[in-house]
Each structure stands twice: as structure tokens, then as C-alpha cells.
Amino acid sequence: MLNQESASSSVESGSSSNNVDGCTSDGDIRRSNRKRKALPAEETSSRKRTKKTETIQDQIDAQRAEFEEKYEEKNQLGKGGCGSVFAGCRREDHLPIIIQPLVDAAVHLKQNSIFHRDIKVENILIETGSDVPRLRLIDFGLSCINKKTSIYRTFYGTSAHVPPEWLSSCTYSAGPTTVWQVGVVLFEMLHNKEFRSTNFIRKNLRISSTLSQVFAEFEEKYEEKNQLGKGGCGSVFAGCRREDNLPVAIKHIPKDKVFCKHKDKNGRQISVEVAVMLKLEGSTASSVGHSAPVSLLDWYDLQQELILVLERPMPAEDLAHYIEEHGGSLQEDEAKIIIQQLVDAAVHLKQNSIFHRDIKVENILIETGSDVPRLRLIDFGMSCINKKTSIYRTFYGTSAHVPPEWLSSCTYSAGPTTVWQVGVVLFEMLHNKEFRSTNFIRKKLKISSTLSQDCLDFLEQCLTKVPKQRPTLEQLLNHTWFT
Incomplete structure (x- = not known):
């Protein structure tokens, strides 16, 4: 989509028969290229001006050609007091530019000292090409570069959405006004009504009681x-x-x-x-x-x-911080206590047909209120109700920890993947390194040779590349490392 400046340029240079800044028409330019008789002396300055305007026109035509080569302009989307806006696409890849959700976008603007001043539903685009709607913020025609201490005494924006402080004192500032506008957008999304600040302040407009x-x-x-x-x-x-x-x-x-x-x-x-x-x-x-x-x-x-x-749980911290506070790795005996609790928890999930899908050190809490660390499992946002025969073809979880079968066949199942993730957690507890499946498979990441034989065997079995050759969770519970 073109911004207003681009749209204005398109309008100005859109017709070669229009004069721009005194330029001659296209027909005059063609005639000026023909052979002519010598001009009288008094016409010399006029000829120089003609050459100058021809140069300006050439520049405009070149800019227009460059624009048309890069972008395709389509139907008009709207027209306002500051210009016209057309739909279009970038010819190179036809990808519209995408921005973050509204509040993230507002924070980003704030961090860059930009005050939009007119955030409203008409200035937000919703991309509908996927299952998840995505927001785009448009029309910065009334925006300004903002200072933290700036107080504004001239209102720019949609008059129906003025913040209360403007009505009471004819002043407003960037942060509180942007928050008010976010509220206006949310109100109009949730209610089948147009928002007017005056009506809301007078309680003629109310938030839905439900x-x-x-x-x-x-x-x-x-x-x-x-x-x-x-x-x-x-x-x-x-x-x-x-x-x-x-x-x-x-x-x-x-x-x-x-x-x-x-x-x-x-x-x-x-x-x-x-x-x-x-x-x-x-x-x-x-x-x-x-x-x-x-x-x-x-x-x-x-x-x-x-x-x-x-x-x-109190007191507690996630396992990633716990490892960091212990110098980047844990002693094998302490790691054994934690990993045994993790396998117990994974078996409990399996018995209830639950596949966590994202077991990792950041999703494990360690309760630190006693001499023996106690494990708690958190963040089931990627989990699912699992059937024994389920094969998954869409990966949910941490991409750095994908099991090898996902990399080779783009499929994975609950049991072998959970065992692989138990291995990843144990690896990161015992090595002062972050685990990446691709590096481990390519042998750029290796298991330490200083581990005990039982611990080494346990870890190697968890991180076996072939899923059918990995032990089950129940078999892990009976491993000699735990006895």
C-alpha cells in the first residue's frame, strides 16, 4: 500500500499531458526534438527554461517508471482530506508488510518517540489470509515526533475519540492518549456501537455488563x-x-x-x-x-x-535459572533426583493421554524450600490430548529441540518425542551448553565422557536418533541409573 506521500507523487506524475512546475506537455517535448531553425536572441532564455523543464519532466517520468516497475497499483481504498490511498502489491514478492499486534506496535512507536495521535479501527488493517488475524497500523498523517515531557495544546486526531483531559483542560500527552485510543478500539471491537468520548464520559455509553x-x-x-x-x-x-x-x-x-x-x-x-x-x-x-x-x-x-x-509454588525458580545459579551445570547426583521426578511426571501425563510437547528447562520449576529440589511442570500451552496411535505432522514446541524424526520425515509421536526431550533436559543440566538437535545430530555437540557409565547410557538412550530404538518412559524409570 502506498503512503500518502507516495500517493500524492503518483497523482502528480500520473498524466504526461499535465504540466508540472511549468513543464511543457508531452507533445511539446516531442516537437522540441525535431530540427528547428535558429532561434532569435530574445528567445534564448526561453529555450533554456524549456530544457530545464524537460529535465524535470524526465526525472519525474523516471521516478514514475521506477515506481511502476517495483509496485503494482490496484483499486482505490479510500480518499480523505490529505490524499487518496490505493491497494497494491510489491511486484518482487507480492508480500504486504506485516506488523505486530496493536499494543506491541504502540510500544514500538513509543520506544521510537513517535506519537500516532489517531489510532482507531479505520486505521488498523486486519490480515485474513491465515487462521490467526494479524494487525497492521496505517495512516501516520497526523503523527509527530514526541518528547517525554511534551504537552499538546492543539488536537490532531478523530474528534469523537478525544481523551477526557482534552475536554477538561484542552491539553493531552502521548502515553495516556494512546492508551485511551487502544481502549476506544477495544470498545468498538466488542460492542456494536460507535464510540464517542463525550457520550462515554456522560455515561450515555457503557461497557457491556457481560x-x-x-x-x-x-x-x-x-x-x-x-x-x-x-x-x-x-x-x-x-x-x-x-x-x-x-x-x-x-x-x-x-x-x-x-x-x-x-x-x-x-x-x-x-x-x-x-x-x-x-x-x-x-x-x-x-x-x-x-x-x-x-x-x-x-x-x-x-x-x-x-x-x-x-x-x-513458593519459593521456586525455573530450572534454567537454577542451573545458571549453580555455575552453568549440576552435579550428576542432583541431576538424577530432578530427572527421575521428570520421568515420573511424564509417565503421569502419558497415563492421562496428555502430550506436553514442550518439556524443557524453562518449563520446569524447582521448588527450593527444602534440602531436596522438587520438580514442578508448567506451561501446557502447546500440549494436546493424545491417542496412542497419533502421528503428528505439525510441530508445536521449541524448534531447537525437534526430534530427529521430524527433521527426516516431518512426523513425530508422543512417547519417543517426550523421551527425546527428557534427554535434552538432562544434557543441559550436565553440560554448560545449550542443546540444539541439528548440532547434536551432526556431531557438533557431544555428550561429556566424564559422566558415570549409567548416566551416560541413560542419556545416550534418550538421545537415540531412531525413535523406535528409544526406550519407553516406563523403561527409563527402571534404568540402572535410578537404582
Whole structure:
């Protein structure tokens, strides 16, 4: 898509018969190339001006040709007071430029000291070529370079969406106004109404009670605190349950990041992470604090995001940090205690027909409140309900840890893949190196020869390249390293 500057250039140079900055028409240029009689002296300056304008026209024609060679212009999308916008594509690869979701985009603008000033549904494009809608932010015609302390006294943007501070004091600043505009966009996405600031402030326009009620229930029951982490599928915050101050982890997952879904007994599509954790909860009489997988305490399905309230073991840290704090690798005896608990947890998942798909050091918590480290398994966002005969042809998990069979045949199954991932975790506990399947298969990454014979045999069996030759999880539990 062309921006307004490009669109304007296209309009100015779109017709060769129009004069630009005093240029002669195309017909005049052709005539000027014919043989002519000598011009009188008084016409010399006029001829120089003609040559100059011919040069300008040549430059414009060259720019137009360069543009048309690179881009294809299609139908008009819209026309406003500042210009016209046309659909188009880049001829080279026909790929429209893609941006991150709206809030990420707004943060990116802030980091670059840019204040858009007119974020609204009309200035957001939604790409619909895949299952997950993607956002694109357009029209920077009213934007400006912003300073942190800037206070604005002239309003640029959509008058219906002015922030309250403009109505009360005729001033506004970048951060709070952008947040207000994000709220306006969300309101219009969730309600079949156009937003007007004045109506909302006067309470003639209200947030849907069904939405506010669900979120109000969450806020009444839980207190959200500092952010613990952020990943590709959402953000996790520390929190507590108000009635007894129980520590919890609160996970916010945007709906477009819920990649895996499951149909429940009522035929309703729910997040597979919720389905799996509910299934685990049903398999244990009192799972909170007693099972290796952390427990799901509550979940709230809002239209734009999913909120999961999870058990938060205290004190605890993820295994990646635990290894780092112990100098980059663990002693073999301590690694054995952790890996035995991991295999136990994996067997428990298998018995409940659950395939985690992303077992790694970052998805393992180590409780550190006693002399013996205790393992807890987290993040079931990539998991699925598994059938014994299931063969998977779409990979979900950490790409660095793909099993060899995925690299050779683009297929994998639950049991052998989980055993491979147990091997990856053990490798990273015992070596001060990050594991990459491709490097290990190419023998650029090798198992340490200083390990005990039993530990070495256990690790080599987990990381066997042929999936059928790997032991089962039950066989791992009976390995001589654990006896």
C-alpha cells in the first residue's frame, strides 16, 4: 500500500499531458526534438527554461517508471482530506508488510518517540489470509515526533475519540492518549456501537455488563502484581488470592495466541491448555501442591483474552535459572533426583493421554524450600490430548529441540518425542551448553565422557536418533541409573 506521500507523487506524475512546475506537455517535448531553425536572441532564455523543464519532466517520468516497475497499483481504498490511498502489491514478492499486534506496535512507536495521535479501527488493517488475524497500523498523517515531557495544546486526531483531559483542560500527552485510543478500539471491537468520548464520559455509553462482570469477578477474587515473564503466547504476572493471600500466577493469553483448541463434552471450543489442566485436576483428588504439574485454580474467558490463574509454588525458580545459579551445570547426583521426578511426571501425563510437547528447562520449576529440589511442570500451552496411535505432522514446541524424526520425515509421536526431550533436559543440566538437535545430530555437540557409565547410557538412550530404538518412559524409570 502506498503512503500518502507516495500517493500524492503518483497523482502528480500520473498524466504526461499535465504540466508540472511549468513543464511543457508531452507533445511539446516531442516537437522540441525535431530540427528547428535558429532561434532569435530574445528567445534564448526561453529555450533554456524549456530544457530545464524537460529535465524535470524526465526525472519525474523516471521516478514514475521506477515506481511502476517495483509496485503494482490496484483499486482505490479510500480518499480523505490529505490524499487518496490505493491497494497494491510489491511486484518482487507480492508480500504486504506485516506488523505486530496493536499494543506491541504502540510500544514500538513509543520506544521510537513517535506519537500516532489517531489510532482507531479505520486505521488498523486486519490480515485474513491465515487462521490467526494479524494487525497492521496505517495512516501516520497526523503523527509527530514526541518528547517525554511534551504537552499538546492543539488536537490532531478523530474528534469523537478525544481523551477526557482534552475536554477538561484542552491539553493531552502521548502515553495516556494512546492508551485511551487502544481502549476506544477495544470498545468498538466488542460492542456494536460507535464510540464517542463525550457520550462515554456522560455515561450515555457503557461497557457491556457481560464483559465487565467476568473481569470484575476475577478482580474481586485475585490481586494482580508484578510481571514474572513474557513469551510468544502471553504474559505471566505474580498475584495472590484475596481471601487467603495464596500466591498465584496469572497468565494472560491473547485469543490470537491460543494456537491449540479442544472441543469439550458440550461441544464448546476451549483452549487445550485449559482442557488439559482440567483433565489433570480430575485425575487427582487434591492436585494443588501434590502433583508435578502446577494446578489450574481458575480461568476466565474474555472475548479478547484468556486469563488462567495457576498455582505458584513458593519459593521456586525455573530450572534454567537454577542451573545458571549453580555455575552453568549440576552435579550428576542432583541431576538424577530432578530427572527421575521428570520421568515420573511424564509417565503421569502419558497415563492421562496428555502430550506436553514442550518439556524443557524453562518449563520446569524447582521448588527450593527444602534440602531436596522438587520438580514442578508448567506451561501446557502447546500440549494436546493424545491417542496412542497419533502421528503428528505439525510441530508445536521449541524448534531447537525437534526430534530427529521430524527433521527426516516431518512426523513425530508422543512417547519417543517426550523421551527425546527428557534427554535434552538432562544434557543441559550436565553440560554448560545449550542443546540444539541439528548440532547434536551432526556431531557438533557431544555428550561429556566424564559422566558415570549409567548416566551416560541413560542419556545416550534418550538421545537415540531412531525413535523406535528409544526406550519407553516406563523403561527409563527402571534404568540402572535410578537404582
